[in-house]
Amino acid sequence: MYTKEVPVLMWIPLIILSLFCIVFGVLATNVIVPKLFMPVSGEFQFTGFWNSSLVSLMVLLSIALGIIVYLLTGLKKFRTEDNFIGGEKIQDETGYPTPEFYKTISELGFFSWLYKKAEKKWFDIYDLSKQLVLGLSHLLSEAHTGMLSGYIIWVCAGLIIMLLIMI
Secondary structure, three states: OOOOOOOHHHHHHHHHHHHHHHHHHHOHHHHHHHHHHHHHHOOOOOOOOOOHHHHHHHHHHHHHHHHHHHHHHOOOOOOOOOOEEOOEEOOHHHOOOOHHHHHHHHOOHHHHHHHHHHHOOOOOHHHHHHHHHHHHHHHHHHHOOOOHHHHHHHHHHHHHHHHHHHO
C-alpha cells in the first residue's frame, strides 16, 4: 500500500487559511486591531509588552540566525559514536532491549507491588470511571421496574431531596 499526494484543489483551502493566520498574526498590532476591531469595539488596550511586528521580526531573525549557524559551522558533518548504557559500551551483537530496563524496576520491592496493581488497572482513570458509570446504571436499571408506584416513590424522593437542599 502506498500513499498518494492529494490534488492541488485540496491545497487551496489550506493555503488560504495559512495566509490568513500569517496576516492576522504579523499585522495584528498595527493593522488588524486598529482597522477592524477598534471601529466596532471602541478603545482597545493591549496588556503587557506585546507587538506582533516585533514578535514576527524576532521569529524571522531566529530562523535566519539558525540557517547562518548551520551553514557556517558545517553541521552537515557530524560524528557518530557507539552507545553507552550504564558506562558500558553496547555492541551490535549484544543489543539491550529497552523494555528490559523497566522489567528490572518492576521487580523491585515497592515497585513490584505498584506494577502489579497497575496491571490490574487500579490507576486507570478511564477504566475506573467506566466501572462506576456501569455500576450506577445497573443499580438504576434494577430500580426502574416499570411499575407506576415505584416511579411515584422516585419522584417524591427527588422532591424531598430538592427541598432539603433548598433549606
